[in-house]
Amino acid sequence: MQFIDQANIEVEAGKGGDGMVAFRREKYVPAGGPAGGNGGKGGSIIFRCVEHLQTLLDFRYNHRFKGQDGERGGPKNCTGANGKDMIVEVPCGTVVYDAATDAIIGDLTEPEQTLVVAAGGKGGLGNKHFLSNSNRAPEYCLPGLMGEIKLLRLELKLLAEVGIIGLPNAGKSTLISALSSARPKIADYPFTTLIPNLGVVRKPTGDGTVFADIPGLIEGASHGAGLGYDFLRHIERTKILLHLIDATSDDVIADYNTIRQELNAYGRGLEQRPQILVLNKIDAIDQDSVDLDVLAEELKQLSQLQVFVISAVTRTGLETMMQEVWKILDEMKLKEQEYELVEV
Numbered sequence: 001m002q003f004i005d006q007a008n009i010e011v012e013a014g015k016g017g018d019g020m021v022a023f024r025r026e027k028y029v030p031a032g033g034p035a036g037g038n039g040g041k042g043g044s045i046i047f048r049c050v051e052h053l054q055t056l057l058d059f060r061y062n063h064r065f066k067g068q069d070g071e072r073g074g075p076k077n078c079t080g081a082n083g084k085d086m087i088v089e090v091p092c093g094t095v096v097y098d099a100a101t102d103a104i105i106g107d108l109t110e111p112e113q114t115l116v117v118a119a120g121g122k123g124g125l126g127n128k129h130f131l132s133n134s135n136r137a138p139e140y141c142l143p144g145l146m147g148e149i150k151l152l153r154l155e156l157k158l159l160a161e162v163g164i165i166g167l168p169n170a171g172k173s174t175l176i177s178a179l180s181s182a183r184p185k186i187a188d189y190p191f192t193t194l195i196p197n198l199g200v201v202r203k204p205t206g207d208g209t210v211f212a213d214i215p216g217l218i219e220g221a222s223h224g225a226g227l228g229y230d231f232l233r234h235i236e237r238t239k240i241l242l243h244l245i246d247a248t249s250d251d252v253i254a255d256y257n258t259i260r261q262e263l264n265a266y267g268r269g270l271e272q273r274p275q276i277l278v279l280n281k282i283d284a285i286d287q288d289s290v291d292l293d294v295l296a297e298e299l300k301q302l303s304q305l306q307v308f309v310i311s312a313v314t315r316t317g318l319e320t321m322m323q324e325v326w327k328i329l330d331e332m333k334l335k336e337q338e339y340e341l342v343e344v
Contacts, residue, residue, distance in 0.1 A: 005156040007059035008099060013147025014042030014083035016121035017070035021141050034138055035077050036127040040070030042120030042147040043083030049108040053091035056156050067147055073126040083120055093159045099151040121145035158196055160212035163235035166244035167255050171280040175312040176213040196234050203326055232266050240274050240328055247279045252295060274328055277303055278321060283311040
């Protein structure tokens, strides 16, 4: 399945039905008067958030969505039928933008959440509506209004509580495969991961937490270099960032600074997101030439963060690292609950 996280589409809601000019002509009913009904409302375009979709692939081949027009009003004061709304399913995490103004129309994050992206046109009024003491036989009606037409830009931002970031080949895919049942492509060359991968990691309580393996960032990613810019949006919703650093790198400090600078350049609060710094691939380093304790201490002094030393391949240190992840998530959840109580 192709991972498509951006799409441009056109939506057009249905036109409202025209009103009708008609008069009541029945036996034994003299001067029956106007009896033209109103037109029906045009069908709207409604997005619905569903869990079984994980990509915007459907919008790659279908760019235009049209709502059903309302029917014309009928005689005997009959109102025309409303046009049927068009329900369009989108994956959870879809942000809808007005392509003309770049304004956010809505953000769909909860299953079965709906959003009207284009409202149907109002039906026209029949001639009965214009009956008055001064006009006992109106011979005019109103046409139905056009439905909204919009050009939309859709962006998918993955819903994950923990985002795994780092330079290419830092071991992100190996880590998510070690923690969950996700099976991303793994190889010993950079840019193995070309799309974000999601994996559900079980807490000791049995609850599931979604982890996202974000394709490798490089210097300049926040300005469009490499793959990073296209996928930085996917960590905007995460609560914690697991920053993986390759312990076998020639310059671990430079690797850390590169990712930190890209987060700062991208903005949107990523630089302030809680981070857990992780030195990975300790199984592949030369213990005689590299002092892990000294390296970890240097990173700690520079980042002011606790540094965890792990091997995703041999699963060394994963339990200690995950205890810190659960601790931070639990603290954040407690703060959210306290905030909700204060609001109430």
